[in-house]
Amino acid sequence: MITKNINKAITELIQDNVVAIPTETVYGLAGNAFSELAVNKIFSLKKRPLHNPLIVHISSINELETIAINIPDKAKKLAKKFWPGSLTLILDKHPDVPYIVTAGNEKVAVRVPNHPLTLELLNQLRFPLAAPSANPFGSISPTSAQHVLDYFSDQLEVILDGGPCENGIESTIVGFENNEPIVYRLGALTIEEIENEVGPVKFHVKNNQTPIAPGMLSRHYAPKTETFLTNNIKSFIKTFPNKKIGVLVFSKSIDDSQIIHTEILSNQGKLEEAAKNLYAALHRLDEKNLDIIIAEIMPDLGLGKAMNDRLQRAIKKN
Ligand code: TXA
Numbered sequence: 375m376i377t378k379n380i381n382k383a384i385t386e387l388i389q390d391n392v393v394a395i396p397t398e399t400v401y402g403l404a405g406n407a408f409s410e411l412a413v414n415k416i417f418s419l420k421k422r423p424l425h426n427p428l429i430v431h432i433s434s435i436n437e438l439e440t441i442a443i444n445i446p447d448k449a450k451k452l453a454k455k456f457w458p459g460s461l462t463l464i465l466d467k468h469p470d471v472p473y474i475v476t477a478g479n480e481k482v483a484v485r486v487p488n489h490p491l492t493l494e495l496l497n498q499l500r501f502p503l504a505a506p507s508a509n510p511f512g513s514i515s516p517t518s519a520q521h522v523l524d525y526f527s528d529q530l531e532v533i534l535d536g537g538p539c540e541n542g543i544e545s546t547i548v549g550f551e552n553n554e555p556i557v558y559r560l561g562a563l564t565i566e567e568i569e570n571e572v573g574p575v576k577f578h579v580k581n582n583q584t585p586i587a588p589g590m591l592s593r594h595y596a597p598k599t600e601t602f603l604t605n606n607i608k609s610f611i612k613t614f615p616n617k618k619i620g621v622l623v624f625s626k627s628i629d630d631s632q633i634i635h636t637e638i639l640s641n642q643g644k645l646e647e648a649a650k651n652l653y654a655a656l657h658r659l660d661e662k663n664l665d666i667i668i669a670e671i672m673p674d675l676g677l678g679k680a681m682n683d684r685l686q687r688a689i690k691k692n
């Protein structure tokens with residue numbers, strides 16, 4: 375059931391049940407991070423492999439030391455600057471955090487989400503919330519309560535409705551090696567913003583054998599409809615005669631008789647607006663029974679980088 379009543383969420387959570395919560399990035403499937411039972415329910419509902427760890431959501435930076443230890447100075451600096459906000463830190467795990475949350479890792483992912491309803495919820499609870507994005511493993515992340523309902527209908531007693539997600543793309547994940555920041559996943563907090571605070575960052579190099587983060591799997595965030603990514607939609611369409619085509623463009627529509635549905639992410643060409651609309655646009659395109667979706671490569675700066683990362687993972691690779 376979709377509701378704005380946090381008491382309903384609290385009732386479920388203290389019974390080790392899972393509820394959907396809004397955040398400023400995407401909706402999450404939340405449970406008591408200190409309850410193995412609750413965390414197990416998250417994994418089975420999401421059909422997520424147990425080797426893929428979850429993010430722990432806390433109410434403020436003051437709680438950080440109950441979740442993580444040996445916190446590097448640059449991690450503290452980033453947390454102070456960007457929390458509550460779309461930054462997830464990967465840090466040494468506190469012994470109290472159950473291994474099921476971290477998938478057996480000695481590191482834990484943690485963030486303070488920036489959504490008033492969820493902050494209020496976290497403030498009222500006596501425990502932090504483990505939460506992955508509220509979509510079945512591999513599919514497009516939800517940016518509205520309705521998206522969550524479409525995925526999980528009767529499997530969730532409570533979907534806490536916080537409106538459409540303000541940022542619309544997942545948090546940026548930053549870990550540390552020798553106390554220096556390493557970006558694991560591009561996201562709603564831009565690299566430019568992070569580098570302004572702590573100087574140049576490195577990027578985690580993907581190892582295909584053991585994906586550390588499922589967000590780093592090559593096909594993830596994927597629509598059911600076959601999706602392509604190109605710099606030039608107009609000429610790309612010519613290679614698909616007689617197909618029902620939907621297009622996803624940054625700011626300018628394309629005139630072509632084969633296009634049945636167009637999603638423009640930002641008429642004004644604003645990256646923030648485009649990121650906010652990205653997943654909802656993909657959800658809508660996916661519902662139109664199209665033969666293919668063709669997406670345009672976004673401008674390669676700021677949030678455009680994170681959007682291109684997600685679009686790369688949405689396409690079918692042969
Ligand atoms: O914006 C977000 O981060 C949303 C909202 C709900 O907070 N959550 C989210 O969770 O995107 P999820 O589970 O869909 O993606 C979290 C990513 C995964 O790729 C996971 O593997 C990675 O974080 N992760 C979690 N714990 C980790 C750890 N200890 N080491 C490395 N990666 C970790």
Ligand code: MG
Nearest residue numbers: 506507515589
């Ligand atoms: Mg996810």
